[in-house]
Amino acid sequence: MSDPEDRTLLASSFDRYLQDKGKGRGGDGGNYRRNVERELHRFAEWATGDRGDDDWNGITPDEGHDEPAFEDLDEGAFREYARHLSSDRGLKQNTVKTYYAYISAWCGWCVNEGHLQSHYAQRASATAPLPEDDGRKPGDQQAWTPEQRHKLTRHVDQQAREAIESYEKAPSVDTAAADKQRARYRALKATRDRALVFLIAYTAVRVGELLRDPDDPRRRGVRWEDLNLEDGGMDVYRKKQQWDTASLPDPVIHPLKQYRKMLKPPTDRWPVFPTFDQRTLGILVQEELADRGLQPAAVEDRRDEFVRDLLLALEDDIRPNSITTDGARSILRRLTDDAGVDVDHPRHEYLAxxxxxxxxxxxxxxxxxxxxxxxxxxxxxxxxxxxxxxxxxxxxxxxxxxxxxxxxx
Incomplete structure (x- = not known):
């Protein structure tokens, strides 16, 4: 056994790994990070001997070194942990595999960081005790539970209500024009988020039928002309390669109407969910205004009148593209975190x-x-x-x- 001072403890890697996997400034956010942190500490407790059976003493061979180190890990240790997860503790098969996948991903990171020489967790002997694959595709199995749906829709509804109220209370005098614009932009974003979440949650429309697919020009994203909010219908280009009318149930009508009232699209040919990306919109308005005959200085003067290029695009009817399906996933990742929705899934740490x-x-x-x-x-x-x-x-x-x-x- 090596000198205790030469041992690199497993726990010493956790903070750095979680920072790499986390979201936001400092890597402190994200459901995936929270789930992984929980399982890493469970793994460390088990490795120390605190979470196994009565006859389990952990993976350290010397009682003088209770805290496990990287040199104590091998494929046998991971095999024992797989056996521990698979034991009769009330865990479903997919949950067992999910928890093991968290530890396996950390093991792979440790190899890349030089803490381990081999990815022991992926070796066949290590994964042998795990439940056999049942043939299902985990990525296709996520379903929002009623609790998750309620928590997310309640969050975006509250955010939209507060943003609308702030906009309506903002002064309209010239000296506060920029503040009014900022309040409108925040309300636009909040009502956009709410409308998108409610459509995904209640219409069962495929996201590829709702938004733009850069690889398929026929899927340009729904436009306001495709919606009939009075009759509760929406024309979409279906997966079966033809146009069809999808139902708009009552819960989505009010969010769409309020969003449209805030957006005020210049024409019905505007996308329901235009891109909010500042860089994309900046290039678009510059090129369009130049095509309309404005000189570069005049273009910049016009842009300076607005706190966001989206507001200029709305004012001058410069129609942007719809957000993409990837854009919707990014929005849902952010909203899932903001709403504090718990998600436990092997491939999606957010409500996909x-x-x-x-x-x-x-x-x-x-x-x-x-x-x-x-x-x-x-x-x-x-x-x-x-x-x-x-x-x-x-x-x-x-x-x-x-x-x-x-x-x-």
């Missing part, structure tokens, strides 16, 4: 767009059955039955229980 669609599918299948859900989701009934087979399995289990109760009773 497809999770909103799948969550709405759960509601429809449970409430109205597979046929109605298939129509709303724009899928075949066979596919809906396959994707939501767990619901039918649970219902059949209830039927079997009832039948047994009748026989036994």
């Amino acid at each position: 767009p497809h999770g909103g669609r799948r969550g709405m599918g759960e509601v429809l299948v449970r409430s109205f059955g597979y046929t109605v859900a298939a129509r709303y989701l724009d899928n075949s009934e066979e596919m809906v039955r396959e994707r939501y087979s767990h619901i039918e399995a649970g219902e059949l289990g209830d039927v079997a229980t009832e039948a047994l109760n009748e026989i036994d009773g």
Whole structure:
């Protein structure tokens, strides 16, 4: 055994790793960071001998070194941890694999940082005790729960209400014109966020049908001319390569109307969700104003009249592109963190767009059955039955229980 002072403890790497994986200034934010931090400390406790069975003493061979170090790790240690996670502790198979994946990712980082010589956690002998792959694709399985949906929609609704109120109270005199513009921009962003979240949460429309896909010119993002807020319909270009009308349920109508009132699109050909990216809009307005005959100095003077180029684009009807599907994912990552929504998923540490669609599918299948859900989701009934087979399995289990109760009773 080496001198204790020469040992590099596992815990000494945690802060740096979490900083690399975190979001925001200093890497302090993000649901993924929080989940990983929790599992790293659980792993350290287990490695010390504090979280195993009664006969588990940890991975350190010498009782004088209770704190585990990198030299104590090998594939055998990770195999034991996989066995520990897979033991009968009430964890679902996917949860076991998720927790192990957190530790495995840290192990890979440690190899890159020079703390470990090999990625022991990925070796076949280490992963052997983990549950076998059930054939499902984890990335396709996220579904927003009612609690997650409620927490996110309540958050964006509150943010929008407060931003609108601040804008309406902002003075309109010339000396405060810039403050009024800033208040409007904040209200635009908040009402945009709310409208987008409510559409994803309640319409079950695919995000690729709602927003722009840079690789497919036919998917340019919905425009205001595609929406009929009075009748509750929205024209979208479906996955099946044709236009169709999607339903707009009551919860999304008010957010869309308030957002439109705040946006005041110059024409109905404007995208419902224009890009807010300052760099993209800056280039757009400069090029468009130049094409309209303004000299560079005049262009800059015009831009100086507005605190944001988006407000200038709205004023002069310079139509930007819709945000992209990747842009929507970035927005949802930010909003998931801001709302403090807990997400435990192997591939998505935030409420992903497809999770909103799948969550709405759960509601429809449970409430109205597979046929109605298939129509709303724009899928075949066979596919809906396959994707939501767990619901039918649970219902059949209830039927079997009832039948047994009748026989036994």
